[in-house]
Amino acid sequence: MDSIEEKVKDIIAQELDAPRDQINDSTHFINDLGADSLDMVELVMRLEEEFGVHVPEDATDKIQTVGEAIEYIKQHAGS
Amino acid sequence: MTQAENRPVFPVDLSEQVALVTGASRGIGREVAVQLARCGARVACVARNQQLLEELVRQIENEGGQAACWSVDVTDSEQVNQVVDEVLQRWQRLDILVNNAGITRDTLLPRMQDEQWDEVIATNLRGTFLFTRAATRPMMGQRYGRIINISSVSGLRGNKGQSNYSASKAGVIGFTRSAAMELAGRKITVNAVAPGFIETDMTAALGDVFKSEVKKRIPAKRLGQVEDVAACVLFLASPAAGYITGQTIAVDGGLGVGL
Numbered sequence: 179m180d181s182i183e184e185k186v187k188d189i190i191a192q193e194l195d196a197p198r199d200q201i202n203d204s205t206h207f208i209n210d211l212g213a214d215s216l217d218m219v220e221l222v223m224r225l226e227e228e229f230g231v232h233v234p235e236d237a238t239d240k241i242q243t244v245g246e247a248i249e250y251i252k253q254h255a256g257s
Numbered sequence: 258m259t260q261a262e263n264r265p266v267f268p269v270d271l272s273e274q275v276a277l278v279t280g281a282s283r284g285i286g287r288e289v290a291v292q293l294a295r296c297g298a299r300v301a302c303v304a305r306n307q308q309l310l311e312e313l314v315r316q317i318e319n320e321g322g323q324a325a326c327w328s329v330d331v332t333d334s335e336q337v338n339q340v341v342d343e344v345l346q347r348w349q350r351l352d353i354l355v356n357n358a359g360i361t362r363d364t365l366l367p368r369m370q371d372e373q374w375d376e377v378i379a380t381n382l383r384g385t386f387l388f389t390r391a392a393t394r395p396m397m398g399q400r401y402g403r404i405i406n407i408s409s410v411s412g413l414r415g416n417k418g419q420s421n422y423s424a425s426k427a428g429v430i431g432f433t434r435s436a437a438m439e440l441a442g443r444k445i446t447v448n449a450v451a452p453g454f455i456e457t458d459m460t461a462a463l464g465d466v467f468k469s470e471v472k473k474r475i476p477a478k479r480l481g482q483v484e485d486v487a488a489c490v491l492f493l494a495s496p497a498a499g500y501i502t503g504q505t506i507a508v509d510g511g512l513g514v515g516l
Contacts, residue, residue, distance in 0.1 A: 216439065220397060 453509025
């Protein structure tokens with residue numbers, strides 16, 4: 179596993195107060211981790227800060243799983 | 258100064274807590290800052306006038322309280338975010354935010370200049386938004402917060418010559434309700450206090466004739482004092498008020514009741 183993936187999962191575990199080993203690519207933020215809309219805003223803001231990316235509102239809506247978050251960061255980080 | 262004079266107007270234990278008050282240099286904001294400090298809170302005092310702020314900090318410290326001040330334009334988002342960051346660096350948390358900074362630019366509607374409208378909306382409404390937004394992150398992280406926005410009876414009932422001011426203060430009430438709904442799940446309450454005619458520099462400008470006319474219409478038969486408003490703020494800022502959110506409480510001696 180590369181470092182971006184690790185880091186994103188660490189942040190998700192922290193922000194959503196979830197056990198780290200429960201988080202894999204298919205983990206759904208709302209269905210599996212019980213996140214609400216404000217949790218998602220907090221998480222996205224944290225990811226933006228950590229990776230220096232900007233996640234527009236419509237993209238935020240499409241990020242529903244851990245894998246989708248990792249994918250988005252990989253595509254946009256450092257660009 | 259004797260011990261009794263330093264007792265808060267409403268007894269609340271806010272030790273270990275950090276509060277930020279905007280418009281703290283004069284009037285209601287100043288009193289709220291003093292009273293929060295008397296309850297044990299560390300108080301970040303925010304306003305434009307550095308000299309008045311320093312006098313306030315000195316008074317709080319002389320009473321044995323803790324305070325610091327920041328000279329800030331509340332309509333400037335960069336300055337607002339920076340103050341909140343610095344407060345967090347200094348005291349590691351932010352429990353209580355009192356959005357009190359407010360100005361008037363009274364005139365009848367046909368004569369109202371664009372600037373008179375814009376300035377009032379910017380300070381009273383945008384300022385409230387900017388500080389509340391900046392406070393949400395630390396408060397959400399803490400899972401605790403008390404946000405108290407100072408509105409006005411003018412925002413509830415309207416007032417001739419204050420279409421700009423009453424629009425901004427009614428706006429504060431709508432903002433309070435929406436913010437309350439968004440943040441309730443994080444144990445953050447957001448409420449508004451709507452003072453009636455309170456004796457401050459702002460109402461001193463109204464003149465004695467007007468004030469005595471107003472007094473006749475107030476069921477309590479007196480103008481309000483800044484302590485009357487501060488008592489309500491202290492209650493809403495207390496841990497005990499955790500199940501009250503999205504509300505607007507008038508502190509007006511009954512003025513609004515019969516209208």
